Amino acid sequence: MLELKNITKIYNPGTVTEMCLFENFSLTVEDGEFLSIVGSNGSGKTSLLNIICGSIPIEGGDVLIGGESIIRQQDYRRYGRIGRVYQNPAMGTCPSLTILENMSLADNKGRRYNLTAGINKKRRSYYREQLASLGLGLEDKLDVKLESLSGGQRQAVALIMATLTPVDFLILDEHTAALDPKTAETIMVLTDKVVREKHLTAMMVTHNLRYAVEYGSRLIMMNEGRVIYEKAGVEKASLTVDDVLHIFTEISIECGN
């Protein structure tokens, strides 16, 4: 279980541009939940993910995983149990390394990066199998550098890499936003498959309301650092894009957009 307790986040504290995003913000994500987060720009979606991962400091509150506070842990330590896929497909992979080298790096997460061989030939077939599940033909391109792959292919590899070793949480930060509609669809189907097969707890920030409605077990909408709409379980299952769009438009009008 992931808990955010009474989070206060202020941008540019002590300056004229001071902006309080979160004030006493709390959110709980149960194990096995697939949470979709929607909201307009600046509503705090990505800040929320960054607070969980330790990428940005906070002014108050606590983040707990399984009841244990991780707020004092540095970002890289938190990633021991978190896998993350970014909006930019280039963030999740190393462009000048081959697919095989990238997979090997990801496969070693949680263990020591010592002076033994970086690539374990015995794992080659396992990587092929993992890549084959993508259905993109990448299993035959193990020795190709990531820089020569398309954005969608890179994002697919990034998704596999982020979940190659056992993680408790999968963080999806608008991970389909930079892809064309068809590729985005493919990546979304893959994401759902990976989350189900590996029994992951996932948090997905997206601007695509349809994905938020179709995928995931719970949906929240954020506005100005608060959760203003929430649906889970059966209610979530019967939700339509129009329902969400309606509320989305309403708040946008309130905000004067």
Add this chain to the structure above:
Amino acid sequence: MNVLLDLAISTLTQGLIYALLSYGVYITYKILDFPDLTVDGSFPLGAAVTAVLLTRGADPYLTLLIAIAIGALAGLVTGLIHVRLHVRDLLAGIITMTALFSINLQIAGSNMTVERAASTIFTAGPVMALLGALPLIYRKLIVSLLIALLGKLVLDVYLKTKNGLLLRAVGDNSVLVTSLAKDKGLVKITGLVIANALVALSGAIVCHEQRAFSSTMGTGQVVFGLATVIIGTTLFRSMGFVKGTTAVLVGSILYKGCIQIAISIGLPANLLKLVTAVLFLGILVFGHARKGGVKAHA
């Protein structure tokens, strides 16, 4: 004719010895994407330590290991200044380099020469036993070649280990290293340590070869290193199978060759750095044009 041959051999030897420095710059500039100016200080540091040790009668081969260790320390200092004290990469290197100028003078006293009686890696027991029949100039060539190749081999193997892969990853995409639950700062420090160890080793061997330490011998070594890395990688860009270390080794020899030719046809020594700068600019522009793209600080 013999004079020319001797000149060619000694130039080749220079290229091989300085290749170690180029490997170091290859690691920082090409792999880590870190313009490390520590080099101008850690290169003479290796030489200063070696000059003092050789004068005191230390085992010549031991001096190489000590130079490696002390060069690693210089890299560690730059790394800590950058990573832990959050000083920009260029400035972190400049700080260490500046400090090392004084430290080198403290170590060596002043400019030093190593007297003939002291044996070097080119004249000590094991080398004489194997290659004693050869003139000194050939012994220097063979020993330098062996060290340059050994250095390349070790580096090539290292870059394929788990640790080496992580090092390559951090310069490529440091966000990924964080996602792999590893401290990217620590990985950067590792790279700086290895790079400056190699640079100091290069300085140590130069000291063996010339039997001298001069406080200004570090000036312009970063530019030399960068130039060789860029020459090498530009030349071999279209040949994917050539390793970066090989490219840099060739680059180092070519560069030393060019400078030697310039001197031979009558370039005044006082203009050497000017020519180096112009040559370096030429290589950058040429390499840039061939790449056909823009890299922020290539």
